[in-house]
Amino acid sequence: MSSKSVPSRRNLLGAALGAAAAGAAGYAVAHETGHAGGSPAAARTQEPVPFYGARQAGIATPAQDRLAFAAFDITATDAESVQVMLGTWAAAAAQMTRGLPVGADDRNTQSPPVDTGEAEGLGPARLTVTVGFGPTFFDERFGLSHHRPAALADLPTLPGDGSLQPERSGGDLCVQACADDPTVAFHVIRNFARLARGTAVIRWSQLGFGRTSSTSQAQQTERNLMGFKDGTRNIKSESGTDMADYVWVGKETDQSWMRDGSYLVARRIRMLIESWDTDSLADQQNVFGRFRTSGAPLTGHGEFDTPDLNAKGRDGQPVIPAGAHIRLASPSSNNGQKILRRGYSYTDGIDATTGLLDAGLFFLAYQKDPRKQFVPIQTRLGRQDNLNEYIRHTGSALFAVPPGLKGAGDWWGKSLFA
Incomplete structure (x- = not known):
């Protein structure tokens, strides 16, 4: 057989994406027609969050209730296999965010189903799928080192x-699936792992519940597992100025392919909640610098009152203690820098060594440049935060989250392989 008659992996990718798109269209018609009517499943279906766009959904999107997150290590040694996987993931995500199964309708009962099926009938549930590249994605394996920002x-x-635990840190790729239904979010990670077989494997994963930060003015501020409102002063997606100044990568980048993207820092923060539960309410409030019930700063009355970091009590000491979390995390304490938080609570059962609950915060933060934002903020917190007595950072990872996809046939990082 001549070399001209052997199909290239790039041609196979194009064919696969074309088939996926055709299958999706055909399945959507059959699926939506077949489920017309007032069924309970249809009643749960919500309007989908658009998958395609200039920026990836799942960043400025109002935070959903549930999270399924996974970091992947690439096991393939050729770049074309990675392209095929990313293209297949993109085609699958486009369907799942619409509440549709992966691939076309299954007709061959003698083969494994194309979709795993657990999310059938649950609807879109405001699902977003966000993908990023870790530093190791740009090593020498795929010839991309000159593209590393x-x-x-x-x-x-x-x-x-x-x-920090190495087995809970790092990764070549990350996938963040957020939805208002836990099965819908998990469905993404399960199917991405299945579609990646032979090319990538999950390095670590984390399920999250109970969003701990509001990312929209329409959302109330939720509480973390310590019982305190978390992220009251978080960037809100409605603030175009803050999003442009602190979240979205602009023309300042040295890599044009990252414009309209962002950088994600993921940290698994275990809370020593048994110790926390023995502390006095007064001390707990001093640790955070807020009243537990109202969420107001210790210098105010309402949750959204601006903390007065200069206020002193009758004893001459700061009303908001020097080591209070809100003081050290405040933009005024960090050269005006802010980050967009999208964290979730987590629980992973019992620590077999201690018999204590393994629970806490899965911290997710988007920003324009981690060197200028997360690193100096966390350095200050790590040195001075009174909260450190009750937490342990057990996982850490950094990812470059590229801009959104233009439409069918596009995939994350496509321009890198051009």
Whole structure:
């Protein structure tokens, strides 16, 4: 057989994406027609969050109730296999965010189903699928080292990093699936892992519940597992100025392919909640710098009152203690820098060594440049935060989250392989 008659992996990718798109269209008609009517499943279906666009959904999108997150290591040694996988993922995500199964309707009962089926009938549930590239994605394996952004510099060892676990850190790729239904979010990670077989494997994963930060003015501020409102002063997606100044990568980048993208820092933060539960309410409030019930700063009455970091009590000491979390995390304490938080609570059962609950915060933060935002903020917190007595950072990862996809046939990082 001549070399001209052998199909290239790039041609196979184009064919696969074309088939996926055709299958999706055909399945959508059959699926939506077949489910017309007032069924309970249809009643649960919500309007989908658009998958295609200039920027990836799942960043400025109002935070959903549930999270399924996974970091992947690439096991393939050729770039074309990675392209095929990313293209297949993109085609699958386009269907899942519409509440449709992966691939076309299954007709061959003698083969495994194309879709795993657990999310059938649950609807879109406001699902978003967000994909990013870790620093190791740009090593020498795929010839992409010259595309690595300077802002994707490895995170330095930070104060409080002594409990980090390598098996819960790093990764070549990340997938963040957020939805208002836990099965819908998990469905993405399960199917991405299945579609990646032979090319990539899950390095670590994390399920999250109970969003801990509001990312929209329409959302109330939720509480973390310590019982306090979290992320009251978070960037809101309605603030175009803050999003442009602190979240979206602009013309300042040294890599044009990252424009309209962002950088994600993921940290698994275990809370020593048994110790926290023995602390006095007064001390708990001093640790955070807020009243537990109202969420107001210790210098105010309402949750959204601006903390007065200069206020002193009758004893001459700051009303908001020097080591209070809100003081050290405040933009005024960090050269005006902000980050967009999208964290979730987590629980992973019992620590077999201690018999204590393994629970806490899965911290997700988007920003324009981690070197100028997360690193200095976390350095200050790691050194001075009174909260450090009750938390341990057990996982850490950094990812470059590229801009959104233009339409069918596009995939994350496509321009890198051109």
